[in-house]
Amino acid sequence: MIDKKFKIANKNFKSRLIVGTGKYRSFKECAKAIKASGADIVTVAVRRVNISDRNKARLMDYIDPKKITYLPNTAGCFNAEDAIRTLRLAREIGGWKLVKLEVLGDKKNLFPEMIETLKSTELLTKEGFKVMVYCNDDPLMAKRLENAGAVAIMPLAAPIGSGLGIQNVVNIKIIRKQTKLPVIIDAGIGQASDASIAMELGCDGVLINTAIAKAKNPILMAEAMKLAVISGRKSFLSGRIIPYLFGSASTTNKGII
Amino acid sequence: MKVKNKIKIIVNGKQMQVIYKFSIKNLMTKLKIPLNKIAIELNKKIVDKKKISKIYLQKGDKIEIVHFIGGG
Numbered sequence: 001m002i003d004k005k006f007k008i009a010n011k012n013f014k015s016r017l018i019v020g021t022g023k024y025r026s027f028k029e030c031a032k033a034i035k036a037s038g039a040d041i042v043t044v045a046v047r048r049v050n051i052s053d054r055n056k057a058r059l060m061d062y063i064d065p066k067k068i069t070y071l072p073n074t075a076g077c078f079n080a081e082d083a084i085r086t087l088r089l090a091r092e093i094g095g096w097k098l099v100k101l102e103v104l105g106d107k108k109n110l111f112p113e114m115i116e117t118l119k120s121t122e123l124l125t126k127e128g129f130k131v132m133v134y135c136n137d138d139p140l141m142a143k144r145l146e147n148a149g150a151v152a153i154m155p156l157a158a159p160i161g162s163g164l165g166i167q168n169v170v171n172i173k174i175i176r177k178q179t180k181l182p183v184i185i186d187a188g189i190g191q192a193s194d195a196s197i198a199m200e201l202g203c204d205g206v207l208i209n210t211a212i213a214k215a216k217n218p219i220l221m222a223e224a225m226k227l228a229v230i231s232g233r234k235s236f237l238s239g240r241i242i243p244y245l246f247g248s249a250s251t252t253n254k255g256i257i
Numbered sequence: 258m259k260v261k262n263k264i265k266i267i268v269n270g271k272q273m274q275v276i277y278k279f280s281i282k283n284l285m286t287k288l289k290i291p292l293n294k295i296a297i298e299l300n301k302k303i304v305d306k307k308k309i310s311k312i313y314l315q316k317g318d319k320i321e322i323v324h325f326i327g328g329g
Binding site: 020021022023024027030043044045046047049051052054058059060070072073075088089090092093094160161187207209210 | 268269270271288289290294295296297298301303321322323324325326327328329
């Protein structure tokens with residue numbers, strides 16, 4: 001069976017796994033993990049150039065933006081103004097229009113500030129950005145983001161970096177059912193099975209950073225996540241059996257001795 | 258007299274002194290920052306990198322020079 005293409009803002013991507021580039025021990029390790037993950041989109045952040053140590057290694061020296069799609073994010077932004085400022089700068093660095101919006105509301109649990117997120121989605125869309133939106137697992141808010149022009153809905157599985165896995169299966173299912181946009185689980189994945197579950201729920205993709213970068217062996221975990229996403233997707237497409245409380249023998253009784 | 262010709266600016270949060278009639282291009286050369294793969298902001302407004310040799314720094318200007326780093 002040939003799967004339909006993973007399409008975001010009319011662009012096709014090979015892998016349904018998007019990976020973050022933060023928290024790695026080195027850029028070298030990060031580059032290796034990206035390769036092992038098979039991802040063709042990676043998230044990146046906008047920060048000040050270190051003006052006192054210019055010889056410091058740069059991300060772009062290790063991950064070639066011509067080969068891998070950079071998805072600039074707004075990590076660390078707590079209001080629409082900062083998020084828009086950050087993404088304008090990202091666009092200036094290299095012309096990126098496809099962006100990941102994340103406006104946080106609380107420094108402790110890193111939950112998205114949805115009022116500012118919605119406002120930013122509207123403004124950025126008007127400016128010509130293609131906005132993939134990190135959001136809460138709230139179907140009503142997801143709908144509003146879609147109406148505001150978002151190109152992808154990215155509900156959290158659990159708090160960023162928590163590794164708790166998908167906490168609100170029902171809401172994720174509802175969000176998936178109600179929208180034509182790609183739904184990408186962003187944040188909270190802990191292990192490969194979490195990524196599979198996301199895909200089995202019918203999500204179009206998964207975004208993972210901490211679970212790979214902070215694993216004891218990030219490169220192995222990157223590969224595990226790649227396989228988990230592929231596996232979960234195939235499982236979803238193949239149409240699972242209906243769960244049944246009692247046993248059903250796999251072997252026929254016909255011809256029994 | 259020389260001291261009077263100097264102006265204070267803030268680059269990436271750090272105070273710096275430059276001489277009067279110093280352009281953003283001069284600043285980038287002084288800091289040895291290559292112009293590709295970065296973006297420059299002057300007082301919260303993005304600066305067109307093609308025009309930086311004609312933009313002269315004023316007292317109290319705030320410059321931000323940014324690039325991409327790892328992030329989730």
